[in-house]
Amino acid sequence: MKRIGIIGVGEIGRAIVEGLYYRGDDAPEVFLSPRGARTAAELSERYQGVRVCPGNQAVVDHSEIVIIAVRRQHRHEALAGLAVADEKIVINVMAGVGNDDLRRTLATEAQLVRAIPLPAIRERRSVTVTCPSHPVTDSFFERLGGALPVADETAFDVFSALTGTLTTHYSYLAALTTWAVGHGIASDDADNYVRGLFQEVGRALSDKNRTLRQLAADHETPKGSNERVRTTWFTPANSEALTQALDGLLADLAG
Ligand SMILES: NC(=O)C1=CN([C@@H]2O[C@H](COP(=O)(O)OP(=O)(O)OC[C@H]3O[C@@H](n4cnc5c(N)ncnc54)[C@H](OP(=O)(O)O)[C@@H]3O)[C@@H](O)[C@H]2O)C=CC1
Structure with missing residues (x-):
């Protein structure tokens, strides 16, 4: 063309x-x-x-x-x-x-x-x-x-809804930085560290040999800090709220 x-x-x-x-x-x-x-x-x-x-x-x-x-x-x-x-x-x-x-x-x-x-x-x-x-x-x-x-457009709308989650992800990272600053860490240090942590996540995602669930499990020590935050913050109720937000968006996108 x-x-x-x-x-x-x-x-x-x-x-x-x-x-x-x-x-x-x-x-x-x-x-x-x-x-x-x-x-x-x-x-x-x-x-x-x-x-x-x-x-x-x-x-x-x-x-x-x-x-x-x-x-x-x-x-x-x-x-x-x-x-x-x-x-x-x-x-x-x-x-x-x-x-x-x-x-x-x-x-x-x-x-x-x-x-x-x-x-x-x-x-x-x-x-x-x-x-x-x-x-x-x-x-x-x-x-x-x-x-x-x-x-079909039904499947298309599901992908469209997924793209609506991107800025939530950035805001999540900003919230982590704000939390660290609230505990006395210099803003630049917190910012750089959080960016580095999640750049590593980006690299790990390119490993297609591991499922997303496997990647999560591989980064988690049983009874360790990651498991603690995941299970106390990303609770079934939190997960259900996310599902509802996406279902609502999907309904609007489908008109
Ligand atoms: N941003 C993204 O990541 C994505 C966006 N989209 C979709 O792409 C579309 C555009 O999004 P985005 O680029 O972010 O929006 P922007 O607001 O950045 O761009 C929209 C553009 O449309 C122009 N415009 C308004 N009225 C007219 C008109 N009558 N004739 C010609 N141009 C006009 C605006 O011009 P002016 O500045 O003069 O008002 C503006 O430059 C949206 O429908 C969005 O859903 C899809 C995928 C991803």
């Missing part, structure tokens, strides 16, 4: 452009919507093949693949009235917006594919869940770190 359009140039729109140009190898031409203006201008200055269009219709007209990366609540304003020819491919990255919903807004017979690109796509380090599978979009995301096509 040689011509990619992006409507909505915010965090994820930027990450996709950076991923496409990450190695400078055979990057496609990219056509950006005029909004968000600052990011679009910056990207078009940085990369020779990136241009900012005068409007969203021009993005569609120039592109073979059109990526919709506005927030869910802005989709009507951004998309209503656009003419999308049936031979285009539209990649819908809006969380909680099904392909039926998008088809009503765009009134097109074009192929619509949902995708969950993550910020690490900028370094081609994340796998993108897609639905339905399509050879063009699967190979597009393969190039950007990997594609994981799933059978």
